[in-house]
Amino acid sequence: MNITKSFNEKELTLSVEGRIDTITSQDLSNEINDEMGNFNSLILDFANLEYISSAGLRVLMATQKKLKAEDIPFVIKNVNEVINEIFRMSGFDKILKIE
DSSP: OEEEEEEETTEEEEEEEEEESTTTHHHHHHHHHHHTTSOSEEEEEEEEEEEEOHHHHHHHHHHHHHHHHTTOOEEEEOOOHHHHHHHHHHTGGGTSOBO
């Protein structure tokens, strides 16, 4: 998994490439937690994401809860059909803001 980080003012975009699984999910969590306080909006760009496991879904859920408590917008963008199907089957499409 590769994560590319970019800021536009106080909006942080993390572009995730590859797979978010048991091995890599902690890296994504660490990347988000390391930037907490440095952004007022978070976008995860999944244009190049190939797979997300339940461990990855847990990171998204924890991030959603943390940011919602601080009233920080959180959006997932550019979701392909494979990832979208995982979100639909898990019900995450109703929990997360996906564009």
